[in-house]
Amino acid sequence: MNKPGNGLLLPRSMSMGRRDFLKRTAVAGLAAALATPALAQNAKIKIPLVSWMWNEPGRGDAWRAILAKFHAEQSDVFIEEAGAPFNEFTNNMLIQSQSGKINGALFHTTPDLVVRLLRGGHLEPLQDIVDKLGIGDKLSAAHDHLRIDGKVHGLDIVTVKFGLLYNSAMFEKAGLGAPASVEEWVETSTALTKSPDQFGIYSPHLMSEPGDFWFILQQWAVMFDGVWADGRKPLVNTAPVIEGMKLFKTMYDKAMPKGTDTATANQMYANGRIGQQLIVSAAVNIWSSSGPDIYPSLRSVVPPGPSGKAITRIHPICVNANASDDEKAAAKAFVEWLYKPENYQELMERCLDVVPPYPEAIRQEYLDKQFWAEGYLAGKSITPLEIMGDYIFFNQEFGNVVMDKFSEVLVADRPVEDAMADAQQELEKASERLFEGFTL
Amino acid sequence: MAASSTAAVHKLRRLGKGVAFYALILGFCAAVLFPVYWMIVNSIQPLNHGMQFPPPLIPKEISFLPFITLFENFPVARWLVNSLLLAGMTTLIVLALAVLGSFAMTFLRWRGKAAFGLLLLMTQMLPEALVVIPVYAMYRNLGLSDSLPALSLVDAAFILPICIWILKNSFDSIAEEIYEAALIDGCSPLGALVRTLLPLSAPGLVAISVVSFFYAWNEYLFAVTLVTSPDIRPVAVGLASLKVMLDTPIDRVLAAALFFSIFPVIFYLLIQRYIVAGLSAGAVKG
Amino acid sequence: MVCEWDEGRIGRSSRPPGNIERMFQSATAEAVEERARQRRGWNRHHSLPYALVLLIVAYLGVFILFPIAQQFLTSFSNNVVGVDKVTWVGLRNYERLFEDEDFWFAVQVTFTYMAFVVVGAVSLGLLAALLLNRKFRGRNLARSAIAVPWAFPEISAVLVFLWMCNPTFGVMNVFARLIPGIENNLNWLSDPKLAMPLVIALSIWKAFPFTFLVILAALQAIPRETYEAAEVDGANPLQVLRHITIPEITPTLLLMAVLMSIFSFKQFTLIWLTTGGGPYGGITETLVLRIYQTAFRFFDLAYGATLGVSGFVIVLGLTLLFVYAQQRQDRARRR
Structure with a gap:
């Protein structure tokens, strides 16, 4: 009765994915389960690792396995799970920081949150770890904005880099190849679109999802070598940015499921009904478990466009500057252990990540097997600092002004130039207020 | 002949009225419940069916996999027990204090009643998001x-x-004479409250139990801020x-939402009978 | 009637310490004072209400009033997360507020949204309560059915709502196309004209079961004889509704109007997760959304608190009106 490719396959293979995972982590998991009580009792010090990752489908298990390995190799430090769901994570950290200090000696942060915590004096310098491991000059440039006096205050646990992830099976069926130029890209995406059954591309575009919307919208301008701001000068009405926004609008009109939220779009993607997504490498992990039908067909190219650039951000692990000395020492011991090549390689492989924080952190044999990784590796990395200037501290507020004006372009057909001129004006006006009291 | 036909017309008209009434009720309930129905449909049929246009109004195939994945991979039972405890404790605290507070506001004479009433409403005027930090x-x-009891104190x-x-x-x-009569019978104010007033205000008690239970059941901001251990x-x-x-498993979230909503509904169904009981109590008072 | 409660014990133990001194005064003096108190309309248990109210005020003080005071203080500071140094800045945030066009626009949006939700939820709740107060088979079932939206977690209500309003395959298009003149799918939440009505409809759907329940309870508290008397007089149902039912439940309707104002003023999830204040230009961005964005997304806690305090003042004005109306009602009742 069920046609192949039917949605019923999705959940069934999801449980396959789980069994798969169980096999993969059975040894580590079992060891952890047996050893945990004893280890926890014997450990000299127990510290929580505050993170949203515990709930993530692939990543949560990967981190549990890494902790199990850490606990098996030493018995001084025991690390416990703590944290909140991703949506509330930033709020929680913010509320804690406002009440004096953040909970826990170790925590994961997001690209936006970490710069504020850094300024708030919540982060312990980690330069000594980097120096000890001899990776000081090899650390990726995406760490640059986490340095004070040359000392890095957070270390990457997952680099998210943009690429165009596409479903090669859909392309083959339509007799299309991966797009090499912008014109080709528009043609291909239009050709793939047969509304309401199939769409060429999806990029978040709703004000109800401002995080996703802005996160990805920034990349559309970068494809044309656009820069959103330089120092304190907003540049949203410059030609490359406008070109990027025009391309977005064209795609929105011709090839996107308009008004669709990200959750729904992901389901459509998993069901082979959206051809491409401009999305970060870390998302592929999600498809390996929740989109097993399309996972084998996934391929990537560098985001089409003259610049060949891809925004590269990091989610760092940080040590709490306000923790006790013992806790800090324990937390640093873990970070140092994690950053040894053999351990970091395992983390990357379990997380299905492909962009390492320093070259030796990934094994070539593993990388060669990631059939979908090519485009992610080939893009020229550009950091948030390079595209946002000093507004890196006001990323969300800056983004909100742009998105608000750009939404008018999308749903009410306002010319891009007008909207961006408005946004530029508003940002220039806000600039003085924003930077007041911020010595950068 | 004529008499019986007018009786028949009368009967018919009444029947028509009855049918119209039921149609109205049915239509109203259907409109209100449609989103719930839609949630059920999309959590028991593979999502791909719902992503067609036009979407099928009746499920095309049934699969309970979202429910199964939910129960297999998440500590659903623990979440439930926690919420039942939380909502139960909150309801008890609210019942105890609300009875005393409303009693003072209604039957006792004292200065500052209006100010107190205003103060109560003032507490509701700042969004929780701003209160949560302090x-x-x-x-x-x-x-x-x-700690759950501590959380229930905030919710309450x-x-x-x-x-x-x-x-x-x-x-x-409730007529003030009833309260006064109880006092004359030798009750203390609190005695009169417990023995006379509470039985008469059963519907109100039911209403506030439901209000506080639902609030604690659905409250999210304080829960996610104050509770960190899984x-x-x-x-x-x-x-x-x-x-x-980077992902929202819609079918699983719909399934979970559906499952968790059952409990407040059951609570309401159980307690609803007392609204009727309260009605008969109200009849006695005249 | 035998009352098991020892009135004297409860009454006396809850007296404030000031009264203990009086116990040492002469009996005559006490009797005189007692009479004087009675003349002033005080009953013997005059300390009881203060004890009860003190308990409640202390409880709320710890959890709500104290935090509100703190936010009030924050609004006079420059507390932006990550700022060099947090200092007092006097009225500067309030100066910014008066020049902030987005704030005034948000106030307008808030009032529009509140007005429709209050009127919608109270009238729909009243309608449902009147319908389901009649005796018929399946009444309990219908009552329970109507309470369901209220029992639903907001997050899930939003999810299914987004699903229904999807411009590509949402089921709302099926219904919309039944209306003559509509042949294409609508843009729903992305349509600047439809976004607000949809958010209002969702909010009413979520809120009216509550007004329904409370109004139903009020209807049931109306003594049956009141209706019987009207029936004897031969009043038709509409007259009964206008002259008996509505006047009897006016305090309840008033209360529901206030509670719905508060509910709609504070509503966050239902708007934030559906339109996020969009589709553009802050068309559906109420004050609370603005507060949330400012404090938690833009990290500007001081200005967020300023917006909060301003909203507080606005709603306080509305509430004073209600308390005034309520007092008049109370006085009429006690007379």
């Missing part, structure tokens, strides 16, 4: 975060003012944790 700071200093504080007003409203409908997560936080960084 509350968190206080709880951390007292070492109270990460936030719904109590509204409940006092609702119960006052219910007390207002062991004492209530349903609302558990539900939110299904949504992750």
Whole structure:
């Protein structure tokens, strides 16, 4: 009765994915389960690792396995799970920081949150770890904005880099190849679109999802070598940015499921009904478990466009500057252990990540097997600092002004130039207020 | 002949009225319940069917996999127990304090009644998002975060003012002579409250129990801020944790939402009978 | 009637300490004072209400009033997360507020949204309560059915709502196309004209079961004889509704109006997760959304608190009106 490719396959293979995972982590998991009580009792010090990752489908298990390995190799430090769901994570950290200090000696942060915590004096310098491991000059440039006096205050646990992830099976069926130029890209995406059954591309575009919307919208301008701001000068009405926004609008009109939220779009993607997504490498992990039908067909190219650039951000692990000395020492011991090549390689492989924080952190044999990784590796990395200037501290507020004006372009057909001129004006006006009291 | 035909017309008209009435009720309930129905449909049929246009109004095939994945991979039972405890404790606190507060506002004479009523409403005028920072700071200093009873104290504080007003409203409908008669019979004010007033205000008590139970069941902001250990997560936080960084498994979230909504509905069904009981009690008072 | 409660014990133990001194005064003096008190309309248990109210105020003080005071203080500071140094800045945030066009626009949006939700939820709740107060088979079932939206977690209500309003395959398009003149799918939440009505509809759907329940309870508290008397007089149902039912439940309707104002003023999830204040230009961005964005997304806690305090003042004005109306009602009742 069920046609192949039917949605019923999705959940069934999801449980396959789980069994798969169980096999993969059975040894580590079992060891952890047996050893945990004893280890926890014997450990000299127990510290929580505050993170949203515990709930993530692939990543949560990967981190549990890494902790199990850490606990098996030493018995001084025991690390416990703590944290909140991703949506509330930033709020929680913010509320804690406002009440004096953040909970826990170790925590994961997001690209936006970490710069504020850094300024708030919540982060312990980690330069000594980097120096000890001899990776000081090899650390990726995406760490640059986490340095004070040359000392890095957070270390990457997952680099998210943009690429165009596409479903090669859909392309083959339509007799299309991966797009090499912008014109080709528009043609291909239009050709793939047969509304309401199939769409060429999806990029978040709703004000109800401002995080996703802005996160990805920034990349559309970068494809044309656009820069959103330089120092304190907003540049949203410059030609490359406008070109990027025009391309977005064209795609929105011709090839996107308009008004669709990200959750729904992901389901459509998993069901082979959206051809491409401009999305970060870390998302592929999600498809390996929740989109097993399309996972084998996934391929990537560098985001089409003259610049060949891809925004590269990091989610760092940080040590709490306000923790006790013992806790800090324990937390640093873990970070140092994690950053040894053999351990970091395992983390990357379990997380299905492909962009390492320093070259030796990934094994070539593993990388060669990631059939979908090519485009992610080939893009020229550009950091948030390079595209946002000093507004890196006001990323969300800056983004909100742009998105608000750009939404008018999308749903009410306002010319891009007008909207961006408005946004530029508003940002220039806000600039003085924003930077007041911020010595950068 | 004529008489019987007019009787028949009369009967027919009454029947017509009855049918129209039922149609109205049915239509109303259908409109109200459609989103719920739609949620059921899309959590028991593979999502791809719902992503067609036009979407099928009746499920095309049935699969309980979202429910199964939910129960297999998440500590659903623990979330439920936590929420039941939380909502139960909150309801008890609110009931106790709201009865006393509304009693003072309705039957006792004292200065500052209006100011008190206003103060109660004032507490409701600042969005919780702004109140949560000081509350968190206080709880951390007292070492109270990460505890369900402590969380229920906060929840109860936030719904109590509204409940006092609702119960006052219910007390207002009781004639003052009834209270005075109880006092003359030798009751103390609190004795009169417990023995005479409470039985008469059963519908109001039911209403505020439901209000506070539902509030605590659905309250999210305080729960997610004050509770960090996974062991004492209530349903609302558990539900939110299904949504992750780059993905939302819609079918699973719909299934979870459906499952967790059953309990407040059951609670309401159980307690609803007392609205009727309250009605008969009200009849006695005249 | 035998009352098991020892009135004297409860009454006396809850007296404030001031009264203990009086116990040492002469009996005559006490009797005189007692009479004087009675003349002033005080009953013997005059300390009881203060004890009860003190308990409640203390409880709310810890959890709500104290935090509100803290936010009030924050609004006079420059507390932006990560700022060099947090200092007092006097009225500067309030100066910014008066020049902030987005704030004034948000106030307008808030009032529009509140007005429709209050009127919608109270009238729909009243309608449902009147319908389901009649005796018919399946009445309990219908009552329970109507309470369901209220029992639903907001997050899930939003999810299914987004699903229904999807411009590509949402089921709302099926219904919309039944309306003559509509042949294409609508843009729903992305349509600047439809976004607000949809958010209002969702909010009413979520809120009216509550007004329904409370109004139903009020209807049931109306003594049956009141209706019987009207029936004897031969009043038709509409007259009964206008002259008996509505006047009897006016305090309840008033209360529901206030509670719905508060509910709609504070509503966050239902708007934030559906339109996020969009589709553009802050068309559906109420004050609370603005507060949330400012404090938690833009990290500007001081200005967030300023917006909060301003909203507080606005709603306080509305509430004073209600308390005034309520007092008049009370006085009429006690007379």
